[in-house]
Amino acid sequence: MEVTVLQAIGIGLVALFAYMVDFCAYAQWDRPIFTCLLVGFVLGDIPQALVLGANLELLYMGTMSIGAALPPDIYTGGILGVAFAIVTGTGIEGAITLCLPIASLALVxxxxxxxxxxxxxxxxxxxxxxxxxxxxxxxxxxxxxxxxVPMAILVGFAFYSGSATVQTILDSIPEFIMNGISVASGMIPALGFAMLAKLTVTPKTLPFLFLGFAFVSYLNVDVTGVAIFGLIIAIIAVYFTKPNQEVATVGMEEDDNEF
Incomplete structure (x- = not known):
């Protein structure tokens, strides 16, 4: 599939739109699950782009900025990874192969x-x-x-130049640097999930965590089933632990009558 100038401009505009998420209170439209839809619209293959974007979203799910430490640039990696995979027809393997090193280079x-x-x-x-x-x-x-703006221009130019040119630039980077970047990229999702667990796992929620683990491990319930059970348990817990407003009001009236 030959890349046209209009397609390259479109990919650059998609990148600019994703980067501007910081200007709008981080609405998370920069995630691959959404940017892939725009990439598919530009390249005329929305179904394939959605499949690739969903797989890349799983890959980048745990990435987050921690203080001054920034994760690989998932905007650029996701957009160019999906775009090159559609153009070259390499599927999810090609998207994953290119998105991680591109994201690491874009971070620099x-x-x-x-x-x-x-x-x-x-x-x-x-x-x-x-x-x-x-x-x-x-x-x-x-x-x-x-x-x-210059970042978006670089994304459009990289797409127009082709995956071979981008791969040549990546190959020129010393191997020990790329190995270090790969190791760091692999640790970021684990770190993100660990921080998420630290924020959400409390003495009150820990039994529900093990309950979900038991559903998956021993009852072979899928993620959707666990989510449904969790929603039902949450509704029951909120309903039965909600203070009885009528009883509280009667108690207050009795206290007032004593005076």
Missing amino acids: VKQFFYTFFRGYCTHKADYYASIGNADGVAKMHILSLLMW
Whole structure:
């Protein structure tokens, strides 16, 4: 499948749309499960794009930003991975093979913009804040979003250049660097799930966690079934533990009558 200029521009616009998610309170339209739909629309193969995007979403499910540490760029990796897989016809294998190294390489480029361009905007915003100029702070915030324009252009150019060119650039990176990036990329999902478990697992919710594990392990219930059982248990728990407003009101009236 030959890539046209209009398709490359479309992929660049999809990338720009995904990057702008930070401007809208992070509505999560940057995830592969959604950007793949736009990629499929641009390339004219929405069913295949949805299948690829769903598989990549499982791969990136545990990725998150932790402090100043950023995970591989799932926006660029997901968009280009799905796009190249559709163009070359390599399926999910091709998407996974390309998306991880592309995401890691895009992270290096993004860190460059973060360090210099956004660093400048941050210092200027601090200065405006120190003199009480709220408009200046707002302008620096909006100006910092312009860093995504060159990133989107790079995505469109990389797609137009073809997967072979991107692979050549990736092959030029020293092997020990790519190995380190691969190991780090593999640890990020586990770290993300561990942090999620730390936030959600409490003494009150721990029995439900083991109950779900028992359903899956011993009763062979799938994820949908566990979710349905969990919803039913949650509704019952909320219904039977909700305070009886009528009893509370009667008790308050009796206390008032005593006075």
